[in-house]
Amino acid sequence: MSAGTLYDKVWELHRVADLPGGATQLFIGLHLIHEVTSPQAFAALDDLGLSVRHPERTVATVDHIVPTTSQVRPFADPLAEAMLATLEGNCARHGITLHGLGSGRQGIVHVIAPELGLTQPGMTVACGDSHTSTHGAFGAIAFGIGTSQVRDVLASQSLAMGKLKVRRIRVEGALQPGVYAKDLVLHVIRTLGVKAGVGYAYEFAGPAIEALSMEERMTLCNMAIEGGARCGYVNPDAVTFAYLKGRPHAPAGEAWERAVAWWRSLASGPEASFDHEVVFEAATIAPTITWGITPGQAIGVDETVPTLEQTESDERPIAEEAYRYMDLRPGAPIEGLPVDVCFIGSCTNGRLSDLRAAADVARGRHVAAGIKAFVVPGSEQVAAEAEAEGLDAVFRAAGFEWREPGCSMCLAMNPDRLEGRQISASSSNRNFKGRQGSATGRTLLMSPAMVAAAAVSGHVADVRRLVAAPTRPEPASTRA
Amino acid sequence: MSTTPFPAGPIQRCEGRAVVVPGDDIDTDRIIPARYLKCVSFDGLAEGVFADDRSERAGDHPFDRPENQGAAILVVNRNFGCGSSREHAPQALMRWGLRAVIGESFAEIFFGNCLALGIPCLSADHDAVLALQAAIAAHPGAVLQLELEPPRVTLKAGGDVQEWSLSLPAGPRRMLVSGEWNGTAQLVAHDGELRATASRLPYLSGFAAA
Numbered sequence: 296m297s298a299g300t301l302y303d304k305v306w307e308l309h310r311v312a313d314l315p316g317g318a319t320q321l322f323i324g325l326h327l328i329h330e331v332t333s334p335q336a337f338a339a340l341d342d343l344g345l346s347v348r349h350p351e352r353t354v355a356t357v358d359h360i361v362p363t364t365s366q367v368r369p370f371a372d373p374l375a376e377a378m379l380a381t382l383e384g385n386c387a388r389h390g391i392t393l394h395g396l397g398s399g400r401q402g403i404v405h406v407i408a409p410e411l412g413l414t415q416p417g418m419t420v421a422c423g424d425s426h427t428s429t430h431g432a433f434g435a436i437a438f439g440i441g442t443s444q445v446r447d448v449l450a451s452q453s454l455a456m457g458k459l460k461v462r463r464i465r466v467e468g469a470l471q472p473g474v475y476a477k478d479l480v481l482h483v484i485r486t487l488g489v490k491a492g493v494g495y496a497y498e499f500a501g502p503a504i505e506a507l508s509m510e511e512r513m514t515l516c517n518m519a520i521e522g523g524a525r526c527g528y529v530n531p532d533a534v535t536f537a538y539l540k541g542r543p544h545a546p547a548g549e550a551w552e553r554a555v556a557w558w559r560s561l562a563s564g565p566e567a568s569f570d571h572e573v574v575f576e577a578a579t580i581a582p583t584i585t586w587g588i589t590p591g592q593a594i595g596v597d598e599t600v601p602t603l604e605q606t607e608s609d610e611r612p613i614a615e616e617a618y619r620y621m622d623l624r625p626g627a628p629i630e631g632l633p634v635d636v637c638f639i640g641s642c643t644n645g646r647l648s649d650l651r652a653a654a655d656v657a658r659g660r661h662v663a664a665g666i667k668a669f670v671v672p673g674s675e676q677v678a679a680e681a682e683a684e685g686l687d688a689v690f691r692a693a694g695f696e697w698r699e700p701g702c703s704m705c706l707a708m709n710p711d712r713l714e715g716r717q718i719s720a721s722s723s724n725r726n727f728k729g730r731q732g733s734a735t736g737r738t739l740l741m742s743p744a745m746v747a748a749a750a751v752s753g754h755v756a757d758v759r760r761l762v763a764a765p766t767r768p769e770p771a772s773t774r775a
Numbered sequence: 776m777s778t779t780p781f782p783a784g785p786i787q788r789c790e791g792r793a794v795v796v797p798g799d800d801i802d803t804d805r806i807i808p809a810r811y812l813k814c815v816s817f818d819g820l821a822e823g824v825f826a827d828d829r830s831e832r833a834g835d836h837p838f839d840r841p842e843n844q845g846a847a848i849l850v851v852n853r854n855f856g857c858g859s860s861r862e863h864a865p866q867a868l869m870r871w872g873l874r875a876v877i878g879e880s881f882a883e884i885f886f887g888n889c890l891a892l893g894i895p896c897l898s899a900d901h902d903a904v905l906a907l908q909a910a911i912a913a914h915p916g917a918v919l920q921l922e923l924e925p926p927r928v929t930l931k932a933g934g935d936v937q938e939w940s941l942s943l944p945a946g947p948r949r950m951l952v953s954g955e956w957n958g959t960a961q962l963v964a965h966d967g968e969l970r971a972t973a974s975r976l977p978y979l980s981g982f983a984a985a
């Protein structure tokens with residue numbers, strides 16, 4: 296049913312063989328690895344007496360366990376140190392490039408691969424991390440895999456996969472000022488639900504999508520997985536090509552023109568057929584924020600926490616659990632809810648345009664009393680670019696901490712974590728119970744500009760009231 | 776702990792001494808407590824197998840008794856391996872030396888995780904498992920012979936030979952007996968097809984003109 300779609304074309308091109316169990320063996324064009332899900336896969340490879348088939352198609356970085364305050368080795372946490380040392384050893388032994396701390400290229404895996412030009416249209420991209428869907432922003436078919444599949448890709452540069460169906464999500468119109476890709480994707484998940492994407496790839500299309508910058512497209516595709524879709528993608532276009540041109544791993548010279556011609560040919564054509572389609576109107580979307588314990592429990596900042604009567608019957612048990620866990624009353628407004636910690640960063644929203652949008656809110660203001668607010672650039676390159684334009688100074692002057700790159704408080708595998716019942720305004724992607732390191736900690740997901748608004752207000756605030764006309768990223772590349 | 780190689784290729788039979796861990800609903804948290812998941816390889820997991828149960832029993836746990844050292848077959852009761860889906864549980868059992876599990880029933884995820892490692896989980900009804908466990912207790916150190924086709928287990932001790940038939944669903948049985956449980960080997964085996972696919976990908980050939 297997905298004939299003529301980018302998904303279908305890329306799938307067919309990478310098909311290696313049909314496997315006896317009914318799955319397809321799919322070639323993986325780019326394999327990204329990091330310190331958490333790769334060590335056991337390398338050990339398994341050793342157990343099987345196999346080597347890495349395409350070390351030159353495998354790229355490593357370190358992100359989940361790195362501290363963001365001091366990155367001096369050895370790390371204070373001996374286990375984090377051991378995990379990094381193991382990755383270093385495995386990469387050296389197998390001839391895999393590792394973008395380590397201080398290399399200028401280290402960062403969250405889903406931030407560095409695009410910025411280095413490694414992620415390109417028409418590739419299959421796999422990584423032992425569910426947010427690999429991010430790379431679909433380039434018109435790649437990118438998905439997260441488990442540790443045993445990491446072993447399979449290391450050994451064979453391929454995977455046993457079942458083909459997904461394709462749902463086109465068309466977004467008409469234009470996003471309003473103060474409304475970002477994060478709001479759009481939270482709105483989509485809120486509307487369709489967190490399980491709707493199971494078995495599907497999401498194709499994001501339409502005028503509002505075409506108007507997004509590459510960084511916003513990454514935010515959008517990053518959270519496809521939170522809607523249940525293992526991969527999401529945007530068809531490659533002039534915005535994609537402008538972003539890629541001149542990147543270290545992007546094709547150059549004569550190859551560039553041939554690459555662009557091929558990339559163009561991959562986009563879903565007018566004759567493409569989809570298994571399902573939904574249409575959204577961008578202008579109706581407000582800054583959107585989660586109130587509960589799944590990314591689908593989201594509302595506009597000007598709305599109230601849904602009551603049970605306003606909730607579908609099969610969603611009521613989780614809604615009741617969320618009221619209890621979040622300590623929120625059904626029908627209560629979300630605006631004005633006090634927060635304790637404000638976190639700007641992650642593979643969802645730790646890129647330069649995210650930091651610019653947050654800095655626009657922070658500039659000339661100050662973090663409210665009693666609030667801990669910090670900014671964690673998604674990569675060393677993002678940090679350097681932000682510092683070059685003085686964003687670190689804007690944040691520091693406003694009372695935010697300016698940290699070293701890493702996953703930080705997106706998940707609890709490094710020293711950054713919530714304590715006790717603390718409630719965070721977070722630009723990350725998961726508000727699951729305990730996700731941010733405290734078994735009782737609470738998370739409100741929102742855009743980086745909204746996090747900054749919460750930080751300077753001391754509570755959830757509508758960013759549209761703080762910044763008359765917040766800057767939206769340029770669709771074309773804004774890279775220096 | 777065993778020094779026998781990890782499962783590889785077709786698995787038609789398994790021979791070795793048995794270790795019985797009685798009880799229903801033994802979950803993967805008990806098989807390998809959560810703190811052992813903070814690791815960079817599965818290598819050290821054998822030490823964590825049943826760690827909390829073993830320290831509680833202070834040397835008297837089946838995994839600590841001298842006659843059970845080097846055992847290859849684990850015999851359990853109902854719903855073994857329930858709870859967390861952690862791959863670390865079958866890894867820990869395998870690294871301790873186990874190569875097959877016989878029980879009344881298994882949690883689905885645990886069964887699948889074992890299959891991916893080439894460890895068959897065979898079942899028998901309540902009475903048969905109790906009889907097998909009693910026979911093992913009566914003949915400490917006796918060797919069990921396990922067959923997959925048809926699935927059955929034989930205990931020989933002196934002149935005493937006892938046999939129980941077991942069950943293993945046809946799909947997993949076929950995968951084990953043919954060696955297809957090892958997905959990686961299957962992918963690696965398609966060398967020619969992998970090369971052919973790589974050769975037609977424009978981005979692997981510098982976007983060379985077609």
Ligand code: SF4
Pocket residue numbers: 358359403404405424426641642643701702705706723724
């Ligand atoms: S930033 Fe968060 S979601 Fe992204 S890779 Fe790191 S831990 Fe995973």
